Amino acid sequence: MEEYIKIENVYFRYDEEDENSSFALNGVSLSIGRGEFVAVVGHNGCGKSTLAKHLNSLYIPTTGEIYVDGINTKDDERLFDIRKKVGLVLQNPDNQIVAGIVEEDVAFGCENLGIPPEEIRIRVDNALKAVDMYDYRMHSPDKLSGGQKQRVAIAGIMAMEPECIVLDEPTAMLDPQGRDEVMRAVKALNKKMGITIVLITHYMEEAVTADRVVMMDSGGILLQGRPEEVFSKVELLKKHRLDVPQATELIYRLRGCGFDLPEGILNEEDCAEAIYRCIKKR
Amino acid sequence: MVREITLGQYMPGKSLIHKLDARTKIVLLIAYIVFIFLCKNFISLLIMSLFSLLVIFMTKISFMKYLKSLRMILFVIILTGVLNVFYGSGDVLWQWWELKITTGGLINAAFVIVRISMLMMVSSVLTYTTSPTDLTDGLERLMKPLTVFHVKVHEIAMMMTIALRFIPVLLEETDKIMNAQKARGADMESGNIIQRVKALVPVLIPLFVSAFRRAGDLATAMECRCYNGGKNRTRMKVLHFSLKDLGALISCIVIFSSVIVSNMLFAAVI
Incomplete structure (x- = not known):
């Protein structure tokens, strides 16, 4: 896979003046491939949101380098090129919608880029269709549900035709149904349109659907790999007070009791299937 | 209670009024406000009232919505109406101590009530039929000449867009905070006015904190x-001045000049 984002030994502290302040990012190195779906997980204050804001130059590393499609994020001249390539969706859907009508909000990014009106119209319609919100284009955002608002926010980024979307806990403030809607939309963008996705989350159930899971702890990367690999290291995750998906946890405990169950189970269906087989064998 | 405020609420539609250019509507509203205060007799007031009702009817938005917008300022209407009854000259109809009701006072009151109600409803026509973006875009374009005087026209328009967008959000938030404080035993409904104002402090402080946090988030999202x-x-959506707008301008000029004509032809009563 072609490398798209390259993070090289990045250290970052919020207060650059204070030499003694601690680093929010503590030597992070990571490479993200084009079209990949990466989930970054970790508990509060582990630096995952800080990392997200580095990917489109909102924050600049204190030391170390980040390259997006070969452009250094420190390069002031190309700031807008980077922001055009990497869109960021934030946690609170209410706070990222600028205009009072859905389609006008989606157009906001394109308008800033100086795209001609006819072209914006096409892009806005496509973006709204991509997140399945086209029927709501004339609605006012404050009449929509959380999941719908978050999809509008994603459409607003999509209309700018980015190559990568970073989502910083996009589902944290949503109910289960809204979470489903948003995750479905995100996955569709990744699979159908080949957009690179970096999903920051603390829901392990969302992380298991990614191509790769990156576990962060105290500003560094604890471990990374395919979801089955990462979540099979239950002891290590527990030691760092990190969650595992419920199904994995159940299998882990049953294994602890001596049942013959396979490792690397991530979702409810597989879990039920494995337990069923185990019982049948007895 | 706060949810009922319909200020700045856009109601999408396809009527002729919806389709007019935002600039046309803004300019005509300003002219309308001037002319409704220029009415000097019942004929001209009648012309303006009929015109207002026609415009309201043409928006194809239920009349109830307009009445709702009136309800917000009902107190102002009644107060100014009542005050006006006691001012003015003419035949004294009723007197008690220094208070006199005169025919002139009654006419004044009628004029004020009709003017304020029409003003409110026709202003609502603008906000109901124009999307907030079009509205601020229209203002931005109309104010463009002011850039010569270093007025930050774009910034003002952007601030208005964001303000209109966040009015409902902050109203909802106020509701939530009030309920949260009530759940903690805060008393906001009893006591004299000073106590009630004091009781609002625990609502306003969290509201401000959250507004600043929202502003920070929004700035990041915009960046x-x-x-x-x-x-x-x-x-x-590029604003463009079409034949419809020209038609609207011409018909308004005709109606507004008929107000002037009737002012000249008939005796002024106010």
């Missing part, structure tokens, strides 16, 4: 979408 202060910005 993420390449906002750079309006330089080289294009618009998805």
Whole structure:
């Protein structure tokens, strides 16, 4: 896979003046491939949101380098090129919608880029269709549900035709149904349109659907790999007070009791299937 | 209670009024306000009232919505109406101590009530039929000449867009905070006015804190979408002045001049 984002030994502290302040990012190195779906997980204050804001130059590393499609994020001249390539969706859907009508909000990014009106119209319609919100284009955002608002926010980024979307806990403030809607939309963008996705989350159930899971702890990367690999290291995750998906946890405990169950189970269906087989064998 | 405020609420539609250029509507509203205060007799007031009702009817938005907008300022209407009854000259109809009701006072009151109600409803026509973006876009274009005097026209328009967008959000938030404080035993409904104002402090402080946090988030989100202060910005919906707008302008000029004519032909009653 072609490398798209390259993070090289990045250290970052919020207060650059204070030499003694601690680093929010503590030597992070990571490479993200084009079209990949990466989930970054970790508990509060582990630096995952800080990392997200580095990917489109909102924050600049204190030391170390980040390259997006070969452009250094420190390069002031190309700031807008980077922001055009990497869109960021934030946690609170209410706070990222600028205009009072859905389609006008989606157009906001394109308008800033100086795209001609006819072209914006096409892009806005496509973006709204991509997140399945086209029927709501004339609605006012404050009449929509959380999941719908978050999809509008994603459409607003999509209309700018980015190559990568970073989502910083996009589902944290949503109910289960809204979470489903948003995750479905995100996955569709990744699979159908080949957009690179970096999903920051603390829901392990969302992380298991990614191509790769990156576990962060105290500003560094604890471990990374395919979801089955990462979540099979239950002891290590527990030691760092990190969650595992419920199904994995159940299998882990049953294994602890001596049942013959396979490792690397991530979702409810597989879990039920494995337990069923185990019982049948007895 | 706060949810009932319909200020700045856009109701999408396809009527002729919806389709007019935002600039036309803004300019005509300003002219309307001037002319409704220029009415000097019942004939001209009648012309303006009929015109207002016609415009309201043409928006194809239920009349109830307009009445709702009136309810917000009902107190103001009644107060100014009542005060006006006691001012003015003419035949004294009723007197008690220094208070006199005169025919002139009654006419004054009638004029004030009709003017304020019409003013409110026709202003609502503008906000109900124009999307907030079109509205601020229209204002931005109308104020463009002011850039010569270093007025930050784009910034003002952007602030208005954001304000209109966040009015309902902050109203909802106020509701939530009030309920949260009530759940903690805060008393906001009893006591004299000073106590009630004091009781609002625990509502306002969290509201301000959250508003600032929202502002920070919004700024980040706008930066993420390449906002750079309006330089080289294009618009998805370009305002354009069409034949409809010309028609609207001409009909308004006719109606407004008929007000002047009736003012000259008939005796002024106010």
